[in-house]
Amino acid sequence: MKASLLLFASSIGRNSDKDAIFNAWCSEVGISCPGAEVRSSSESVAGRGVFSTKDLSIGEEVISIPHYAALTQYNCAAYFPDLERELSSVRDKGNTKRSYLKRIWHRMKRRPTSEKSNDDETWPAELTAYALEAIETEHPWSTWISQWKRDDPLQNLVDISSWRNDDAIRVAVADFHKMAPAVPECKIGAALGIRLHELEVYSSRYTNKVPTSESLYCTLMSRAVGLSDSVAAVLPMHDMINHSPNPNLGLAFAEDETFKLIALENIPKDSELFLSYKTVIDDNGKWDEDKACWLLVHWGIPSSQSEMSQVTDHAFYKNVMSLR
Numbered sequence: 233m234k235a236s237l238l239l240f241a242s243s244i245g246r247n248s249d250k251d252a253i254f255n256a257w258c259s260e261v262g263i264s265c266p267g268a269e270v271r272s273s274s275e276s277v278a279g280r281g282v283f284s285t286k287d288l289s290i291g292e293e294v295i296s297i298p299h300y301a302a303l304t305q306y307n308c309a310a311y312f313p314d315l316e317r318e319l320s321s322v323r324d325k326g327n328t329k330r331s332y333l334k335r336i337w338h339r340m341k342r343r344p345t346s347e348k349s350n351d352d353e354t355w356p357a358e359l360t361a362y363a364l365e366a367i368e369t370e371h372p373w374s375t376w377i378s379q380w381k382r383d384d385p386l387q388n389l390v391d392i393s394s395w396r397n398d399d400a401i402r403v404a405v406a407d408f409h410k411m412a413p414a415v416p417e418c419k420i421g422a423a424l425g426i427r428l429h430e431l432e433v434y435s436s437r438y439t440n441k442v443p444t445s446e447s448l449y450c451t452l453m454s455r456a457v458g459l460s461d462s463v464a465a466v467l468p469m470h471d472m473i474n475h476s477p478n479p480n481l482g483l484a485f486a487e488d489e490t491f492k493l494i495a496l497e498n499i500p501k502d503s504e505l506f507l508s509y510k511t512v513i514d515d516n517g518k519w520d521e522d523k524a525c526w527l528l529v530h531w532g533i534p535s536s537q538s539e540m541s542q543v544t545d546h547a548f549y550k551n552v553m554s555l556r
């Protein structure tokens with residue numbers, strides 16, 4: 233008993249060291265957060281999150297992240313030009329194959345072939361390759377990326393390398409269902425199937441051509457934010473903020489090329505700060521099973537109908553707005 237208490241105490245010590253390193257790193261790279269910090273704490277909904285370090289007022293800018301610190305394909309291409317060349321050759325090969333299929337598809341749909349669609353998304357694989365390269369080359373981002381973590385049935389499935397094993401997949405579906413019993417197992421199975429198919433495509437297209445890791449790919453997906461239809465980013469510090477159906481922060485992109493997290497309400501000191509990753513409410517204000525299923529499988533976050541009673545107008549707040 234004494235030994236396990238000591239072990240627990242020392243792991244808290246180690247985590248707070250890690251938090252201190254990360255908070256100091258943010259300030260070194262120009263991320264400004266005078267009223268917020270990362271904390272590993274049992275008070276956080278996920279064991280680690282971002283907390284206010286002073287009383288914050290509605291409309292206050294809580295965190296400001298310069299554009300150059302964001303992990304985007306655009307920034308990475310400038311920081312890692314050799315890898316960008318390798319990635320673009322994989323991209324070109326993929327496009328040739330797909331453009332043939334795409335031409336048929338567009339002809340069937342009577343759409344112009346130039347119309348963009350989401351199946352062109354390369355960002356998860358490319359950002360994963362850049363994140364691995366950053367660690368390998370000890371780029372300043374490595375301090376941040378080495379702290380990424382995710383703990384849920386999908387990540388466990390991938391990490392124990394059994395994501396192609398039917399029995400392990402069934403266990404993951406059952407584990408997800410235990411987390412959110414209101415979401416039917418068949419829907420969880422379908423959503424997980426889509427994720428695993430993406431992983432299969434990623435693995436076959438990129439392995440042995442550029443740095444790959446199925447584990448990091450999954451973790452990265454749960455930390456990224458969509459900036460437009462086909463552009464996504466992982467933003468340091470923003471990616472440490474947990475989800476709530478009642479967010480107290482909103483993300484904005486300002487004219488000075490910084491991402492800003494703005495307080496949506498007055499927030500007392502030492503409160504956990506939250507964003508809404510995804511609303512689980514449909515257009516009629518009802519809890520939506522399909523959306524809840526995606527929140528569960530994509531981020532490992534459960535939700536239920538009872539959440540509806542807590543939801544404020546903030547839940548409908550657009551994740552990215554432009555500040556004028």
Ligand SMILES: C[S@@+](CC[C@H](N)C(=O)[O-])C[C@H]1O[C@@H](n2cnc3c(N)ncnc32)[C@H](O)[C@@H]1O
Pocket residue numbers: 277278279280281379380381382383384454455456470471472473474475476530531532533534
């Ligand atoms: C963008 S990260 C947030 C930071 C993360 N807690 C960390 O320590 O790195 C997203 C992951 O955090 C966890 N998470 C976020 N919000 C959560 C919530 N409300 N309940 C449970 N887990 C949550 C999930 O594992 C999710 O995939």
